[in-house]
Amino acid sequence: MEPVPPSVDDEATKLQRQFGDRLRHFRTAAALSQEEIAHRAGLDRSFVGQVERGERNLSLLNILKIADALGIEAGRLFDRDK
Amino acid sequence: MEPVPPSVDDEATKLQRQFGDRLRHFRTAAALSQEEIAHRAGLDRSFVGQVERGERNLSLLNILKIADALGIEAGRLFDRDK
């Protein structure tokens, strides 16, 4: 039987989820709420939540804002091992 | 005289330019053309050029595609020291 190849769309959301997972990892490690991060980054609370859940393909500038809010290097949000 | 505070927009494009500079650094180091990167990443040739020049606020998925095309970890595009 053919193992169904994952669609590009699934691949895309998978990558977004990976990013969201790392964000959540660093946020909870810093003991901060989504609201707090959103406020520090100047973003909407629900937007941050959506990013964490991998529902958003956010842009470079917002990645940098969020990294700032977390107090970490942006590159760390791309580390394979948290 | 008031030293004119840099507008948020200038700050934004400054960050985009930093990213573009790193992209160009890695691309030339790999001896690849913008066209080649664009092709590998499945993006438009002119779009890659615009990103390198800091004219575009590209999204997470395209950052990952470009890092892939360069054969590097996405996080390296955020390193302070190239």
Place this chain on the structure above:
DNA sequence: GTGTGACTTGTAGTCCGTA
């Protein structure tokens, strides 16, 4: 404090051309 869906507006990203 978070998840979710829906919605409008701005811009990301494409495609075509010129130099």
Place this chain on the structure above:
DNA sequence: CTACGGACTACAAGTCACA
């Protein structure tokens, strides 16, 4: 090969109400 522009379409940004 790269910069730059115009015109377009797809989709991210940003916000909200409600669970």
